[in-house]
Structures are given as C-alpha cells and as structure tokens.
Amino acid sequence: MKRQTITKHVPMRTCIGCREIKPKRGMIRLVRTGNGFVKVDSGGKEAGRGAYLCPNTNCWQDGLTTGRLEHTLRAEITHENRKQIMEQGKTIVGG
Ligand SMILES: [Zn+2]
Numbered sequence: 189m190k191r192q193t194i195t196k197h198v199p200m201r202t203c204i205g206c207r208e209i210k211p212k213r214g215m216i217r218l219v220r221t222g223n224g225f226v227k228v229d230s231g232g233k234e235a236g237r238g239a240y241l242c243p244n245t246n247c248w249q250d251g252l253t254t255g256r257l258e259h260t261l262r263a264e265i266t267h268e269n270r271k272q273i274m275e276q277g278k279t280i281v282g283g
Pocket residue numbers: 203204205206207208241242244247
C-alpha cells in the first residue's frame with residue numbers, strides 16, 4: 189500500500205438505493221450492455237450506461253425493487269435479469 193499524501197479529486201457517484209453520494213471506488217457498478225441486458229460490472233470498466241450501488245444489502249433491495257435501476261439505466265429489466273443481478277449482488281455484498 190502506497191501512502192497518499194495529496195488528496196486528489198475523488199470521483200463521486202450516487203447510490204441508486206440510498207441516494208447518498210459516495211466515492212465511486214467503494215461502490216459497485218451495474219451496466220446496461222448493448223443488448224439491453226443489465227449485469228454487475230465487477231471491473232467497473234464495461235462500456236454502457238451505468239448505475240452505482242453501495243455494497244449494502246438494503247441498497248440493493250431498494251435500488252433493484254423500486255424501479256430506480258430501470259429509470260437510471262433507461263432499461264427494461266426482466267424478472268430473470270433482476271434475479272441474476274440480485275444473485276451477483278449477494279456474492280459481492282454477502283447476504
Ligand atoms: Zn447506498
């Protein structure tokens with residue numbers, strides 16, 4: 189671990205669950221791929237429209253079940269797709 193003595197500009201993102209603005213680095217990105225499928229972007233570098241969530245179960249619940257994800261990504265998310273996102277989220281969030 190290198191020590192950082194200078195605080196550089198930290199990219200901030202809004203969580204679609206709790207709506208709090210937090211450093212992008214600690215958040216999980218969801219991306220809408222070219223075919224309209226939404227998935228967890230574990231590397232954070234996938235091309236496409238993105239949405240961010242805290243690594244927090246409540247945020248995933250809120251973000252995925254209240255239509256905010258669809259709104260943010262301007263995507264139609266199928267029941268199956270939503271289930272897959274939740275499953276991926278569980279492995280990351282841990283519960
Ligand atoms: Zn959150």
